[in-house]
Amino acid sequence: MHEPLDEELPLDAPNRRRLPPLLRKAWYSLNQAFRRKLASEGITPDQFTALRWLVEKDGKPTTQKQLADLMSSDANTIASLVKRMETTGFIKREVSRQDRRANVLNVTSNGKDVFERARHSAIDLQAEVLGDLSVRQAEEFLRLLEKVADAAGKSAGRV
Template identity: 50%
Template structure:
């Protein structure tokens, strides 16, 4: 009974406390902290392979496309990244031999970004590090909560994306 009363009081308290009050958890801060620390942990692990977290994300995204590749715009959309950032990243990766631009058979004016042999090799080398890090981080949750957490995070990401489309 006491536990139930405590929970009800907490629910009332949350309803009465503004979402931006200092004593409340803030979504942007939590997401940024999680992303920053995960990014730094991966950066330290992938340093020996000579690729950055963003480069790994490009390699993984292209790998998922098989040999078809992606346009630069499609890649930016799939990575939820700024097209200018992707353009700069791809130039560096192309100079390093990780990706190549091939003419798009459907549109002679366009190019598709594809993995090179070196890009596939680097991806294969770093993928186990990324998988291990994800397992290590998600081990903070029970197995049943992991799946729910990822589903909820997917919904939050979709809501954030929708908020970018909505007006003020």
């Protein structure tokens, strides 16, 4: 007798591969590994991600709200993150000239230096995690994961 294929199993079957626990396991393990790799730089995975988005904006004004959207996070979490990053000297927060209610975030030279050093850890970790896949498989996996993330965002009410 053969093992039933996932598509033959009911969605709630205990031995079926399910998206939420797989994503949770992958995210948790990846986050812990990244946290260990970044520890020597004095930066957390969330701080690295925020710096990456701000550096990639290349000096274009980015508000806390925009950063929250880019990081798929909420305003309170980002406000706390920004406060810690400002305290450590990674970013500067200024009141927006266009909207006095909004804060614009800018990466400091210290933030750029830390990001550049930490970026190598991020690249190494991605290569390590995707190392069992061919280049084509890794690209396809990331493309499909992006589609899943976009679909999940739509289901959550994010556009």
